[in-house]
Amino acid sequence: MSEVNSSGSPVHVIPMGLEFDRVLGGLKRFPTNRIILLYGNDTDSNIERKARKNGKRIREVVSATIDVEEMEMDIFDFFQAARTLNGLFRQLQSQGHSIYVNLSTxxxxxxxxxxxxxxxxRAHPYYVRPESYHIPENREVISTGVLSVIEMPMVRIIGPTRKGQIVLAVLSDLGGEARYESSLIPPLERRGGFFPERKLSESKKAYLARKRAHLSRVLRSLEKDGYIQMIRKGRFVSVVLTESGKLFSISGDIGPDA
Incomplete structure (x- = not known):
C-alpha cells in the first residue's frame, strides 16, 4: 500500500475507470482538498491505460485546488480489494480524516x-447518477453529465467479537494459519486482553485448562460464523483464516465486547 499524507480534512477515494463527469460531480457535491485515485495494477491492459489517461485529465482539472494522490491495487480480486480498502480507510481515519467514496466510477x-x-x-459512500449513457460503435459505455449525487445510507456490519478479532489478528500475524490450537496461546498471552485473569487459588494446570477451554469457545464461534476453518489432522486441529476472516483481521472498532 502506498503511503498517504495526513492533514485531518475530508478525503475522497475514487476508483478510476473511464468516468470523468461523475468524478467531478462527486467533488462538487462534497468539497475537499484531497483525493486518492485508485488504479488497477495491470498496467499493460488497454482499459487500465485509458483509466490512467482519464486520471491525468482529472488531475489537470482539479490540481490547482485539490491535492491528487494515486494508489495501485488489485481491482479484480474482491477480497483483496476489500482488505486493501479497509486498511486504507482505517489509516486515514486514524489521522482524523472523514472519507467519501465514489461508487460510480x-x-x-x-x-x-x-x-x-x-x-x-463507517466511511461515506456515494453514487453519482449521470444524465445519459451512450455506446460508441465498438467502444465502451460512456456516461455524460451529472443528474444527481446520491449519498448512500450508512450501514454498520457487526463482525466478530473483540476477542474473536484478537484471534483473527494473531492468525494473520502467523501467516493465516496455526498448526494446532494450543500454539495460539503464547501469542494471545503476549497480545493481552484475551484470557481471563488467573484466580489466586488456581493452580497452573487448572489455569491452563481454563485458558484452553476459553480459546476453544471463541474458535468454535469463529468457525460457525465462517471466519476460520478448523482442520483436523490426527490428534491435532489446525486453525486457518478464511477470506472473510482476513477481512476482519485488521484491528479496529468492529465487534461488540465479548
Missing part, C-alpha cells in the same frame, strides 16, 4: 469491495 468488483469497506469502517 470503477468496475463492479472494486465498487462492491469499496462499499463493504465503507460498511466496515
Amino acid at each position: 470503477g468496475n463492479r468488483i472494486v465498487s462492491s469491495a469499496a462499499l463493504l469497506a465503507c460498511y466496515m469502517t
Whole structure:
C-alpha cells in the first residue's frame, strides 16, 4: 500500500475507470482538498491505460485546488480489494480524516469491495447518477453529465467479537494459519486482553485448562460464523483464516465486547 499524507480534512477515494463527469460531480457535491485515485495494477491492459489517461485529465482539472494522490491495487480480486480498502480507510481515519467514496466510477468488483469497506469502517459512500449513457460503435459505455449525487445510507456490519478479532489478528500475524490450537496461546498471552485473569487459588494446570477451554469457545464461534476453518489432522486441529476472516483481521472498532 502506498503511503498517504495526513492533514485531518475530508478525503475522497475514487476508483478510476473511464468516468470523468461523475468524478467531478462527486467533488462538487462534497468539497475537499484531497483525493486518492485508485488504479488497477495491470498496467499493460488497454482499459487500465485509458483509466490512467482519464486520471491525468482529472488531475489537470482539479490540481490547482485539490491535492491528487494515486494508489495501485488489485481491482479484480474482491477480497483483496476489500482488505486493501479497509486498511486504507482505517489509516486515514486514524489521522482524523472523514472519507467519501465514489461508487460510480470503477468496475463492479472494486465498487462492491469499496462499499463493504465503507460498511466496515463507517466511511461515506456515494453514487453519482449521470444524465445519459451512450455506446460508441465498438467502444465502451460512456456516461455524460451529472443528474444527481446520491449519498448512500450508512450501514454498520457487526463482525466478530473483540476477542474473536484478537484471534483473527494473531492468525494473520502467523501467516493465516496455526498448526494446532494450543500454539495460539503464547501469542494471545503476549497480545493481552484475551484470557481471563488467573484466580489466586488456581493452580497452573487448572489455569491452563481454563485458558484452553476459553480459546476453544471463541474458535468454535469463529468457525460457525465462517471466519476460520478448523482442520483436523490426527490428534491435532489446525486453525486457518478464511477470506472473510482476513477481512476482519485488521484491528479496529468492529465487534461488540465479548
